[in-house]
Amino acid sequence: MNKVKIIVAGYRGKMGSEAVQMILKNDEFELVGLLGHHEVVSEAFGVPVFNKKEELIGLSADIWLDLTAPSVAYENTRFAMEAGFRPVVGTTGFTEEEVTELVRLSRVKHLGGLIAPNFALGAVLVMQFSKIAAQYFPDVEIIELHHDAKKDAPSGTALKTAELMAQVRQAHYQGAANETESLAGARGAEFEGMRIHSVRLPGLVAHQEVLFGGKGEGLTLRHDSYERSSFMTGIALGIKKVMQAKELYYGLEHFLDL
Known part of the structure; x- marks a missing residue:
């Protein structure tokens, strides 16, 4: 061979x-x-x-x-x-x-x-599940959490997740129409109306939550890589x-x- x-x-x-x-x-x-x-x-x-x-x-x-x-x-x-x-x-x-x-x-x-923005199979599945969910829960925010040595933000996984959801989600801005940030950046980065938040802390490896909100209910998808x-x-x-x-x-x- x-x-x-x-x-x-x-x-x-x-x-x-x-x-x-x-x-x-x-x-x-x-x-x-x-x-x-x-x-x-x-x-x-x-x-x-x-x-x-x-x-x-x-x-x-x-x-x-x-x-x-x-x-x-x-x-x-x-x-x-x-x-x-x-x-x-x-x-x-x-x-x-x-x-x-x-x-x-x-x-x-x-x-x-x-x-590959992420090689962890679980992370790939969460991205695909998020795309499915975004058809029914268009109000969604992403929180990605990584070690403090990571140089880019948001993560490639978060961007890929947002891109996949954008393929099926009707773009719109979330939150109050007249909302203001008393501290710049408090609402995170904006991608076609979705918000992406980046956390950088020692002790973390690679983690992501995709939070969906609907009338009277919520759906959270999360993946954690504890080791490389x-x-x-x-x-x-x-x-x-x-x-x-x-x-x-x-x-x-x-x-x-x-």
């Missing part, structure tokens, strides 16, 4: 280090390269370590697993496809225009790929699925039988 050869970009981070261990333990995967930042070692885990992504051109690899930072996510993903690697990206912060451009490039290159190991099942699934895909997809739900 031919193993899937994987490069991990951002291997020193908390997600990256967890992913490296998952790959090393999976008999179907083979770690072939690592990309870091200001590295002082040339090898780790028995594979070469690189400081610059351009040094990876020509390396025999199938997958570019990117767990870096929003500031370099688009550039890295574009580079990966130009180099012939299938990107599996867990970094958030992409604009709609960037995703559209990357999908276009993947079709030109005939390369499968995946950008919760993302590894989705990463492994994404790696396997993009090997058969012919273009890049935005969201792990495209690879689930929902």
Whole structure:
């Protein structure tokens, strides 16, 4: 059986280090390269370590697993496809225009790929359940809670959830027509009338609540990732699925039988 050869970009981070261990333990995967930042070692885990992504051109690899930072996510993903690697990206912060451009490039290159705002299967299911619920409960707010080292707000998961609900929800502004904020930002960020609130605290990993309100009733959907190991099942699934895909997809739900 031919193993899937994987490069991990951002291997020193908390997600990256967890992913490296998952790959090393999976008999179907083979770690072939690592990309870091200001590295002082040339090898780790028995594979070469690189400081610059351009040094990876020509390396025999199938997958570019990117767990870096929003500031370099688009550039890295574009580079990966130009180099012939299938990107599996867990970094958030992409604009709609960037995703559209990357999908276009993947079709030109005939390369499968995946950008996943969240790799936890439970989080993906909550996003899908939220889309269903928004057809019947159009008044909804999102609260996302993450560790205090997270750089982007709101989270990619919260934005993806809002985008999915917007596909079926009639856009309207929520709350009192004449409401005012005595403290700017108190009502959170606004997305097509929905509100998104971001919490950043030490001790958290990744959590989200989607709160729906209706006449005389409420509905709350919540997902909690207590450990980063919760993302590894989705990463492994994404790696396997993009090997058969012919273009890049935005969201792990495209690879689930929902």
